[in-house]
Amino acid sequence: MVLPAYAFRRQAKLLKTDEFSSVFNFRKRVSGQYLVLHYRHNELAYARLGLVVGRKTARRAVDRNYIKRVMRELFRVNQHQLPGLDLVARPHRMFGRQQFAEIEQEFTELVAKLQRKLASRQEQPEC
Template identity: 35%
Template sequence: MRASFPPTARLHRPSEFAAALKGRRLARGALFVVSTPRQTQPGSGQEARLGMVIAKRMAPLAVSRNTIKRIIREAFRQKRHELPPRDLVFRLHTRITPCSLSELKSQVRSEVDALLDRSRR
C-alpha cells in the first residue's frame, strides 16, 4: 500500500482541533500529548486524520517548529493505514532544549513512533 498524506487526512477547522483537545488524551510522552475527540465527528470519514499544535513558546526557532511538523507528518503518513479512523492531535507540551537539528529529529521521531503505536489501541 502506498503511503500518502492527502488533504482528507488532515484537520483543517479550529472546531476540529478544539474537539480533539477537549477530548481524551490517548498518550503522553516527554515532548508530546496525543488527544482525540470523545465522540467521532459526523462527516470525518473513515480514516485517521492528523492535527498538530506546535507553539512558538515551546519551540522558539522556526526551523525547529518546521522540522518537528515535518517529522510528525512523515511518521503519520507511514503509519496512517494501521491507525483506527479517528482524529489525532499532537501537541508539544515541553519546551525544546537547545540541540542540533539531527538530535532533535531523532528524538522527535522515536517519540512520535512510540505515541502512534500507543494510539493504535
C-alpha cells in the same frame, strides 16, 4: 498483495478550528517524553492529523517548521495503522535533528499505546 498508500493527502489533515476544538474537548490523550497525542474518533475510515507547535515550545519559526515537518512525516508513514481517528500532535519539548531517531521511536510507541488503549477499553465513538 496491496500496499498501503503512504501519501499525506489534504483529506488527512485537520484544518478547521472546530475540528481541533472537538479533539481537545474530548480530553483523551497519550503522552511521552517529547510528544502528546490528543485523539477522538471520527466517522471516517481513515485517520486525520492536526499539528499544534507553540512559540513556547520552539522560539524560532525554523524550529517550529522542522518539528511540524517531522510530525507530518511520522504520521504519513504510520497512518495505515490507525483507525478512524482525529489526532492532534503537540510537542511539549523542543527537539532537533539529533533527536530524530528518538522522536521516531516515541511516535511509534505512542501509536502502539493508543492502539492498545482503544482495544482494551473498547471505546465507543462519541460525537
